[in-house]
Amino acid sequence: MSLFKKQRKNSINLSSFKQDDKNKETNKDLLKTSLEGNIQHVKQQLGNSEDIVIREIQIGKEGIFKACIFYTDGLVDTSSIQNFIMESLMLDINPDQEQMISYQQNVLQVLKGRILAVGDIQDVTEFSSLFTSLLSGDVILLLDGYAQGFTIGMRGGKDRGVMESTTETVVRGPKEGFTENLRTNTALIRRKIKTPRLWLESKKIGNLTQTDVAIMYIDGIVNDKVVEEVHNRLDRIDIDGILESGYIEELIQDETHTPFPTMYYSERPDVIAAELLEGKVAILVDGTPIVLVVPALFVSFVQSAEDYYQRADIATLIRLLRFFTIIIALLGPSLYIAITTYHQEMLPTRLLISLSAQREGVPFPAFIEALMMEVAFEILREASLRMPKAIGQAISIVGTLVIGTAAVEAGIVSPAMVIVVAITAISSFVLPSFTISMSIRMLRFPMMALAASFGLFGIIVGVIALVLHLCSLRSYGVPYMSPFAPFIGEDMKDTLIRVPRWGMFARPRLISQKNNKREHTSAPKPPRDKV
Template sequence: MNFFKKQRKNSIILSSIEQEDQNNKTNKGMLKTSLQENIQHIKQQLGNSGDIVNREIKIGKEGIIEACIFYTDGLVDTTSIQDFIMESIMLDISPNQEQMISSQQNVLQLLKDRILAVGDIRDVTEFSSLFTSLLSGDVILLLDGYTQGFTIGMRGGKDRGVMESTTESVIRGPKEGFTENLRTNTALIRRKIKTPRLWLESKKIGELTKTDVAIMYIDGIVNDKVVKEVHKRLNRIDIDGILESGYIEELIQDETYSPFPTIYYSERPDVIAAALLEGKVVILVDGTPIVLVVPALFISFIQSAEDYYQRADISTLIRMLRFFSIFIALLGPSLYIAITTYHQEMLPTPLLIGLAAQREGVPFPAFIEAVMMEGAFEILREAGLRMPKAIGQAISIVGTLVIGTAAVEAGIVSAAMVIVVAITAISSFVLPAFTLSMSIRMLRFLMMGLAASFGIFGLIVGFIALVLHMCSLRSFGVPYMSPLGPFIREDIKDTIIRVPIWRMFSRPRLISQKNNKREQNSAPKPPRNKM
């Protein structure tokens, strides 16, 4: 009995596979000569969906040839369909053109060259490309008696306008940010860089979503090997759907199990334009304002767009402050744990006595204190992000104050630990890149464990291992820690310090190997006006 059940189950599976293969063959089939057969097949494959609109019309005032227009409601500009398609082929045909149509001579070419008053017209002969174009927002025009139709680009519908970036705010600089519309995003980049060498290549990724993905780079500046590697990694993606650029990032990144991000992203057009001018490749995904940049260096996550809009001395000071904040965010609680647990002799006597008096009634060691406070703060921070904006900030601030004060008064933690955790949290907010901030937050707990186990020596070993790991990373063939490791002297001008613009006459050497010079001749220092 079990044998027959198993055989029946296998036959059902085989029949379902055969049915799926048959459907795939049907979808990839050629258009039929009969217009009604094409209409019925399209409706059947789309399940008679209510948002797929089809309008059967007749070409010419005399209605010589039957035709049908398909489009997806909400993805097209319906006014343009009426003005530039239906009116053109139904009313605006001259007697000479109607005579040529009635004689069935070059009807398709006549429609494309002289009747349809639209710019983006492409031929379609297969159902697979027809469905992709139809569900992407194009208009489909089919004629009776022809195995060829037209896809007409009239994408429209409602989308979010260009607004200020919410994750990368600046005081001085452009306020515009990317949107969820791919063409709007490419236009924002074109507005910044007006050169014909800015090339764009498009792909569709996702078996079901058919998501539009665009690759942009500047020919003559970009490293051709990086472009080939990007295409190679994108072409090997085999997945049913891409809903956000995070899918692409995780599928093409160099290191999966490294806490450090090897792909940079931004939603500011000026940041992406600057990356293109350095010779990098950007990847845009339809449906998200987040644009990916490769290759990504560690120093890129420390830099901010506003660094190049302020004076060089101010930008250098701010960058040094960011690097100092990284060390505080990573090692702040760990140093406190190591010193108070193993190395009390490193503290001044008055401070040591004060800390001992605070910890007199605390029942937990410093490591447990730090884990409790850091965990509570992470919960409050996540709650503040997920709650409505009107009350999210109030909840996070009030919750932190109430919990910290109550914990100190209850004798669960010491006041010094609350101060250390607060300074550490504030330092993590200084970093411009949220992904690097997340990495520091994860590594902080590892460092706390090493400090609790081995003291300062454990911190030193952990920090050395962390630096060695970062030096071993690569992003699309480029060393992650360059130009610091390997050390490149001419590229140090835009790392921890930023020299004046007139001294930044060369691009990063390991990124742009084809055209390294921003200027043919290094610009001298601007002369001073003499009275």
Template sequence: MGFLNRTITKVFKNPSLGHPNPTKELPKEPIKEKLQDNIQYIKTTLGNSTDLVIREFFIGSKHQIKAAIFYTDGLADSKAIQDFILESLILELPDPSLDTQTTNYQLLKDHMLTVGDIKDTTEFNSLFTSLLSGDVILLLNGYTKGFTIGMRDWKDRGVTESATETVIRGPKEAFTESLRTNTALIRRKIKDPNLWLETQQIGRVTQTDVALMYINGIVSDEILQEVHSRLDRIDIDGILESGYIEELIEDETYTPFPTIHHTERPDVIAAALMEGKVAILVDGTPIVMTVPTLFVSFMQTAEDYYQRADVSTLVRMLRYFSIFISLLAPSLYVAITTFHQEMLPTTLLISLAAQREGVPLPAFIEALLMELAFEIIREASVRMPQTIAQSVSIVGTLVIGTAAVDAGIVSAAMLIVVAITAISSFVLPSFDLALTIRMLRFPMMFLAASFGLFGIIIGVIAIVLHMCSLRSFGIPYLSPFAPYNLADQKDTFFRMPHWAMFTRPRLINKKNIVREKSSPPEKPGDLTEE
């Protein structure tokens, strides 16, 4: 035990001892003056990788300066390199008499390199980050600095329709895995110079680009500062998806409720930015996050604001009703059939008793088995190939349900309850919230089997108290319900017309509250009157 304790102490004092091959950070040293030394250093550092392309040449026909370009095959545009770099530099220099280092370097930058995105680089640290991101590196012999030329051209999926957030009315475009494409989609929605974009690299190994977008003058300074603080505290090897960032910056880890909203629709992000929220974009994923997040955000869809207010209100109320069905339907069935049979009409009670006459299992075990079977089928349908997933899920559900009823393992009423519960969970617009309801359904069933309706009431109170304790970047999770704010109720259970929603959420935005100054539309006169 003493040896083990000493070993654990050493590992905690020196984290590298816990890994046989600790990650080597990028070199932080200046670029050397001799070109051949730089070429050898880059080759050695990258392990002579075969996708590294190095092209040595002389600038100008009189061989005034020896140079070399470096780029990663597959990440840079090789045709543009040929047209805008090599052809420009191998030609004759405009004035061969200008032979000083400073003049030649500035001459190349100002007159010969016909590209838009060009920056100076003086350290290998930034050089390797740019090189492995798809940029082209140009180094000159006799110079301790070089050029970083933006010519990224990797293949992406392209802008397509969202597969998880479909709408009948509204834009069909969705984010892609390219960060620059995603920022451009948002720029198309908001053409305001106050829409600011900040980018930083997170991940010691992956060096993933993470961008913040917000509207200056609308976003709260406190919220923006908190987002910066949490992102700056992240120290991890790699970021492969926005879920890494979400888990590292969320307020509460041990909660089933999502406290950061994410979407793949640009119009949803644009609407969130105009409310004063901050968008977090991660390169390599089509999922964009917005903070802070309220519970009501997970019950809203983009289509709510494209339809009439009365239609959107009806559909939104249907979603709130569906969330209660998805959470409590099996629990209520177990509680009533086990403890509170007197609540049922006599005819219905006799029908349920006749169905359960041959069922050997208690109502709780019966509901638990059916819910587990349905969750297994649903998860299997997600992981199977799409060509057979739908057929297997439908056939599997019908066969298992019918066989279970015929075998007398479950009752037909229980099968109906499980089916209604499953369908109600699909009504929820947020997949994360649907997962939360699926998780909470099982402890609610246990409470119903143990204490009846009293157990359900205790469970609901515990869930509400837990939600009241949650915060999202300092904003109460259940606002504007708790704390109650009458002015913000215009976009909660129901949606008021656009001309009535003239203020932004007050807890999120305290600097620029008013967002419109319109009035109710005037009714035209009767055109049939003379």
């Protein structure tokens, strides 16, 4: 026999062995006809865990079939199991129905179609699907003599109810926020948008956690390419577990090496509903109240939900204030360092004399002085977040006052530097998004280093590099700085300013490319009836 034939024969034998192993593995995963064998396999795979309830029952008063119910204690509504499954199978079946069931060839379909008074029933034939449903809070029903069963949706248990959002508070507007329950969150969004075009698609991500992830968007408004890209990125995730939406964000974001977030998130249903109406895609993760939104724009992190509930002039004033506080939070200490170190001629004479007198006994240059105060304030901020709520706020206030006063009296820092750092810190709290505030806090330190090295010229170079970096970012194909760069005049109605509601008749052009116009095609002005 030639060498080629030997190799071909060996490869055929090897492939047949692999196919046999695959068939054995597939057969191993399939349910058995023996109910006792299925019960033993479930107990073995779950390690006889005490929270897995296995209840063997007899169907009908005469016990015509032997069955078993599996569920996870704490994840299901036990009263519903008692009322709609066990009573229906054990007590509510009359003798005529028992005789009908016994003569039927497909008993499972009779139980599914006529006996079980529940809504969500799915067939299950594999142990992998059985374990996923069982550990997700579903009820499993298996019958003796059948290699098929049912998964019955009766998820319940204890969870946190709908409460007010703790991170995005508003004076005027809805107070409800998302919870850790995925179905509750999707219901909150559907309560806002009552249209059949609001579509929902689900996935399970995480080899061990099997976390439910939902994708919501409005068909006819959303860009189909964005939806396809979201699916592709989620399908490429190969990880053991997903415990929070931050896992998803880090795995599917556009840019990793950037301090700016390229995915927007919120825990307010009204905010997510507004984003969906603009043509964006929402990603909901079971177990967290934080909902991700793509594509994300820079202006989205400066906007607040309350901007759209106040009058246009008030919202515009507050929004301009936020953009001004971004400049203060980013460049406040840097400008002070640059001017007092290199450009004293820019200050009025009396102010320069006052600052010089304050810094007369300070042994450190302005950069080291600002660096110490910024680091001390960041430590106090993080400590106040980690401490118990009863003492966290008091400790942060007392610590700030005591440290600031003691540092000035000891001559370590000047009073002017304490004022600059305090105003900078307060300005960072004005931004409605915590993630963009974190980005500004991170960038503050390199800007301080540039100011200490090159003065105002270093700050200008840093700002130019920062703007170029922002303009280079994209979020799912959409420019991050849109509508500033590229400049879109029509979309500027909801950026630095907010025009009245009757003037915002178009969606963002680069996000919703299929249906850019809202329901009304023109911009009708409010009626002015004469009295």
